Amino acid sequence: MNQSVPKMPATSLNLSVLKASCSACSMHQLCLPMGLGESDMHRLDEIIGRRRKVPKDSLLYRMDDAFTNLYAIRLGHFKTYQVTPGGEQQITGFQMAGELLGMDAISTDRHHCDAVALEDSEVCEIPFARLEELFGTLPTLLHHFHRMMSQEITREQNVMLLLGNMRAEQRFAAFLINLSSRYAARGYSSTTFQLRMSREEIGNYLGLTIESISRLLSRLKKQGLLRVANREIELLDLHTMRALAAGTETCS
Numbered sequence: 001m002n003q004s005v006p007k008m009p010a011t012s013l014n015l016s017v018l019k020a021s022c023s024a025c026s027m028h029q030l031c032l033p034m035g036l037g038e039s040d041m042h043r044l045d046e047i048i049g050r051r052r053k054v055p056k057d058s059l060l061y062r063m064d065d066a067f068t069n070l071y072a073i074r075l076g077h078f079k080t081y082q083v084t085p086g087g088e089q090q091i092t093g094f095q096m097a098g099e100l101l102g103m104d105a106i107s108t109d110r111h112h113c114d115a116v117a118l119e120d121s122e123v124c125e126i127p128f129a130r131l132e133e134l135f136g137t138l139p140t141l142l143h144h145f146h147r148m149m150s151q152e153i154t155r156e157q158n159v160m161l162l163l164g165n166m167r168a169e170q171r172f173a174a175f176l177i178n179l180s181s182r183y184a185a186r187g188y189s190s191t192t193f194q195l196r197m198s199r200e201e202i203g204n205y206l207g208l209t210i211e212s213i214s215r216l217l218s219r220l221k222k223q224g225l226l227r228v229a230n231r232e233i234e235l236l237d238l239h240t241m242r243a244l245a246a247g248t249e250t251c252s
Helices: 038-047 128-135 139-165 168-185 199-206 210-222 238-246
Strands: 051-054 059-061 069-075 077-083 089-096 114-117 121-127 192-194 226-229 232-235
Touching: 038 128, 038 139, 069 128, 089 139, 089 199, 121 128, 128 139, 139 168, 139 199, 168 192, 168 199, 168 210, 168 232, 168 238, 199 210, 210 226
Parallel strands: none
Antiparallel strands: 051 121, 059 114, 069 121, 077 089, 077 114, 192 232, 226 232
């Protein structure tokens, strides 16, 4: 069915229709159910409200929206961004299937950014109040959630390092290596993947102009480090690309 499911009172939700169980989801080892037994997985399934389709370029939530749900990305890709006082968009991250959106709002009960689908996507809504109740009885789930939050903090710190100390080529190589490792964790190719974001969006995220991104792509192609066909990227020399990202190699 192509149409998104309308909001309904919780008492009338037909869970078997609105969602697949966590255990049947291909992303479950990357998401909250990691390490849970069958009975505990069933308890988590019971609190997930619905699957929600988010069409390309549509908002999942806005900055300052009240926080009620976390969103586990089941299909697709998202970007998060803030709007500067000057009215410009600053991209703060790109998210893909198996990752959680909305953790930024836990401390203040308000979202600190906008989240927009980069392609037709689907998320599982997880009411946070009910999830917190489960944490009290499922220490494995709480431990994994803390792990995910730690990974998010580390990712934000790495972005700060990217923007503060790295040369343009190093920033771009680190961005591609990061995507490579995340796709590999999902069972996809680590060397060939589609860029779901535009060159302009990549430049915005990395603090580079779109012209700089195009020049870097051309330079890396000329050096035989990658192949580019529209938005498809093939990394031809992962070892050298990792060295570029680490700053132990330079682009000639």
